[in-house]
Amino acid sequence: MRGPHVGPDLAAGLGPLSAQALHESATLLRRHYELDRWLSGGGDRVRSAIVFETDDQRTIRLVLKVVPKGDGPLGEAAFARHRRAYDEAPVAFAADHLSALVNEPIRVDDGSWIVFETIAGDDSEDVEALGTLLRTMLGGPASLGGRTPCDPREFARACGQLVGGILDEWVERPRTAARPLSVADFVRRHLPERIEPGTVLHRLSATHTGDWITLDADVGRAPNPFALLEGAFYGDEVTVRVLAGKTHGNLRPENVLVRVRPSLCGTLFHLLDLARYEPDGALTRDPVGLVLHIAEQALEVLGDLERSTLIDALVQPEKGRLAMLPGWLAAVLTEVSDACARWLRGSGLQPEWRRQWLLSLVGTALRFTGAASDRPKEQDWFLRLAARAAGRFMDLVPVADNRAAPVTATPVGPGGASERHVLPTRPWSMIGRSGLVGELLSSLTVARPVRQVIRGLPGIGKTTLLAALANDPTVRNSFDHVLWTALGPAPSLADCLQSWRDGLVGERGTPASRQNLTEEVRWLLRDRTALLIVDDVWDVEHALCFDVGGPRSAVVFGTRLTSVAELLAHDESEIVVVGPLDEQSAGDLLRRTAPRMTREHPDTAAGILGELEGSPLAIRVAGRLLETELRRGFDLSSIVADVLSLRSVLASRAPTDRFDAQEGVLPTVEALLRQSTSLLDPADRDRFAMLGVMAAKPATFDTAAIAAIWESEQIWRPLRRLLDRGLLEPTSSINRYWLHSLLAAHARDLLESAP
Numbered sequence: 001m002r003g004p005h006v007g008p009d010l011a012a013g014l015g016p017l018s019a020q021a022l023h024e025s026a027t028l029l030r031r032h033y034e035l036d037r038w039l040s041g042g043g044d045r046v047r048s049a050i051v052f053e054t055d056d057q058r059t060i061r062l063v064l065k066v067v068p069k070g071d072g073p074l075g076e077a078a079f080a081r082h083r084r085a086y087d088e089a090p091v092a093f094a095a096d097h098l099s100a101l102v103n104e105p106i107r108v109d110d111g112s113w114i115v116f117e118t119i120a121g122d123d124s125e126d127v128e129a130l131g132t133l134l135r136t137m138l139g140g141p142a143s144l145g146g147r148t149p150c151d152p153r154e155f156a157r158a159c160g161q162l163v164g165g166i167l168d169e170w171v172e173r174p175r176t177a178a179r180p181l182s183v184a185d186f187v188r189r190h191l192p193e194r195i196e197p198g199t200v201l202h203r204l205s206a207t208h209t210g211d212w213i214t215l216d217a218d219v220g221r222a223p224n225p226f227a228l229l230e231g232a233f234y235g236d237e238v239t240v241r242v243l244a245g246k247t248h249g250n251l252r253p254e255n256v257l258v259r260v261r262p263s264l265c266g267t268l269f270h271l272l273d274l275a276r277y278e279p280d281g282a283l284t285r286d287p288v289g290l291v292l293h294i295a296e297q298a299l300e301v302l303g304d305l306e307r308s309t310l311i312d313a314l315v316q317p318e319k320g321r322l323a324m325l326p327g328w329l330a331a332v333l334t335e336v337s338d339a340c341a342r343w344l345r346g347s348g349l350q351p352e353w354r355r356q357w358l359l360s361l362v363g364t365a366l367r368f369t370g371a372a373s374d375r376p377k378e379q380d381w382f383l384r385l386a387a388r389a390a391g392r393f394m395d396l397v398p399v400a401d402n403r404a405a406p407v408t409a410t411p412v413g414p415g416g417a418s419e420r421h422v423l424p425t426r427p428w429s430m431i432g433r434s435g436l437v438g439e440l441l442s443s444l445t446v447a448r449p450v451r452q453v454i455r456g457l458p459g460i461g462k463t464t465l466l467a468a469l470a471n472d473p474t475v476r477n478s479f480d481h482v483l484w485t486a487l488g489p490a491p492s493l494a495d496c497l498q499s500w501r502d503g504l505v506g507e508r509g510t511p512a513s514r515q516n517l518t519e520e521v522r523w524l525l526r527d528r529t530a531l532l533i534v535d536d537v538w539d540v541e542h543a544l545c546f547d548v549g550g551p552r553s554a555v556v557f558g559t560r561l562t563s564v565a566e567l568l569a570h571d572e573s574e575i576v577v578v579g580p581l582d583e584q585s586a587g588d589l590l591r592r593t594a595p596r597m598t599r600e601h602p603d604t605a606a607g608i609l610g611e612l613e614g615s616p617l618a619i620r621v622a623g624r625l626l627e628t629e630l631r632r633g634f635d636l637s638s639i640v641a642d643v644l645s646l647r648s649v650l651a652s653r654a655p656t657d658r659f660d661a662q663e664g665v666l667p668t669v670e671a672l673l674r675q676s677t678s679l680l681d682p683a684d685r686d687r688f689a690m691l692g693v694m695a696a697k698p699a700t701f702d703t704a705a706i707a708a709i710w711e712s713e714q715i716w717r718p719l720r721r722l723l724d725r726g727l728l729e730p731t732s733s734i735n736r737y738w739l740h741s742l743l744a745a746h747a748r749d750l751l752e753s754a755p
Helices: 008-014 016-029 076-088 091-097 130-138 152-171 183-188 200-207 225-229 285-301 304-315 327-344 350-371 376-396 434-446 462-471 473-478 493-505 514-524 540-544 562-568 583-593 595-600 602-612 616-631 637-644 647-651 669-677 682-693 703-710 716-724 741-753
Strands: 032-038 047-054 059-067 101-107 113-117 127-129 212-214 221-223 244-247 256-259 265-271 278-282 450-456 481-486 530-535 554-559 575-578 699-702 736-739
Touching: 008 016, 008 032, 008 047, 016 032, 016 101, 016 113, 076 101, 076 278, 091 152, 091 265, 127 130, 130 152, 130 256, 130 285, 152 244, 152 256, 152 265, 152 285, 152 327, 183 225, 183 350, 200 225, 200 350, 221 225, 221 376, 225 350, 225 376, 285 304, 285 327, 285 350, 285 376, 304 327, 304 350, 304 376, 327 350, 350 376, 434 450, 434 462, 434 473, 434 554, 434 575, 450 462, 450 562, 462 473, 462 481, 462 530, 462 554, 481 493, 493 514, 540 562, 554 562, 562 716, 583 595, 583 602, 583 616, 595 602, 595 616, 602 616, 602 637, 602 741, 616 637, 616 647, 616 669, 616 741, 637 647, 647 669, 647 741, 669 741, 682 699, 682 703, 682 716, 682 741, 699 703, 703 716, 736 741
Parallel strands: 450 554, 450 575, 481 530, 530 554
Antiparallel strands: 032 047, 047 059, 059 113, 101 113, 127 256, 212 221, 244 278, 256 265, 699 736
């Protein structure tokens, strides 16, 4: 309604109900309101403007806001919080950055409220709402009175300055609250009035039951954030040491005025609407809220891939996905993150901040989920964000009672695929291999897609290297999924693919053909970042069934067979040859495996190392045998000869990390080697055995010696077959080859056991 107490431009922008309520209050109090300019656009939930209020004695500029129904508790408690925020702030901060409530709130018939606030600093002519600048930058209508263009880099810098100013000047120093909270209580503090019966969130929680949910377009199975809210997974057993202090509680861009003239300056900011102020609130809430309010408006201009990338960037900023986002949005995330990092510097509380950032993402994203009920696509995005943040938190804070599987591992249900398809455990030792892991990490995280083929002798450490890669934090931070399988000479390809498929969708699926499963997994991974690890490859065609990643994925194969490695690699640069340990690393591994033996019998240890030629498998087995003899009180002389000839090493069981869950056995070292020689035809097996018998130390041969041993000039075809099987290795000299001492010992056993 237009009337003498409300100017026509202000009345038109407020709408009839709000204009009527303001008119009635102004008439009663003998006041008049005229519009100076709008701070918000017509589509904003919270309408705000700078107005002139005139009574019989004076005229004053104020900020007028129309707060919609359900946007928070108003009334005495809320206004008391606003006054308390002003009173408890450092004097200089309050004067420069905080608004003060004036007048009584005016209730509108639709349940909304009209409130008035002063403008901190008295510089209303030179300020704009941060929300207005954002809309201008995105190309939408700025506001009914907006007039300031905005450079994207300056906007991002202003966001970082705002967050840094709040932390540095209002909160001042990092500290934790006296009373820790449960995980559920921490999240609930972000939703004080949004989960009550009858609310959108309450209805949504009824449709998403159980501890786990699978959302359309989401990355497989994820923890149900509604279940986390109700205490699932952690209960009261895990508590959060809350980084606490003064918090705004509703840090949306519309609640922030920034100086724009003569240039945009985020350090000169003014905070409006302190009705949700908390003196001891969770400090991650404000920066997360600001970022998600900006993200909400950015969703309108982002494509599907960019929306998914934005979730990645929010949940795991260390993964380096920012380059796939619009530059201005990546800059906002970076500036806010850097401001928080600077404030935390020297406190040692960065781990707590990272975990609480994720929980604030869960709570705030759920609040947005409830507010976006009329925008299904946005509602789905915020629910996916909440679920992903919950999953990442569970990665960092594992569930003690095993009710939740790691979200990057392939789950195995009752009666499902064998344990050989589960992500392997972290290796017992990485002595001598850390540099190789680092090189692999560099190649896998720089660009996609990537293919690497790990090749080496049996027992040289290929599986150990791949297991370390799968469990490395850099990999877990760079890929949404890490999928593992170990094939062997006669794999069940359908079972292995079924395990990958079930892990991606989060439930046991109906058995299908290998071809159908390959296509389904390929489709599931089409736009995901996944590291696919396929170990113990014996057949190129088997391996290619698992080369199913999309353009954002990487695949790593492990094989002992030279011919398989050469066929799988596009070029030589994709082949990583794992060689024997150097002398220093071999000694370190033996000292770790057999500390007493190496300390009390250094000469024996040196002789053993000379025979084992840097094989981690042989070193661990030999060290275990000798250490056990000492522990039992035996004289080492009774076993040293057998160890030096490698007979006892071949007959011993391999380390427990070589347990074959599919067969239910822990193989001997000889059985592992026999996998290679059993595939040779009898004639080639005899040729291989002859090389072992005639071997000198080190066992290297030129082609003339091989021809003499085999008593044949026709050596090239069988020689190539032994090289293809990885039973011989070329040396740096032309036409000269090396047979590892462990394989030479196996060759001698083959000859002795022949009929």
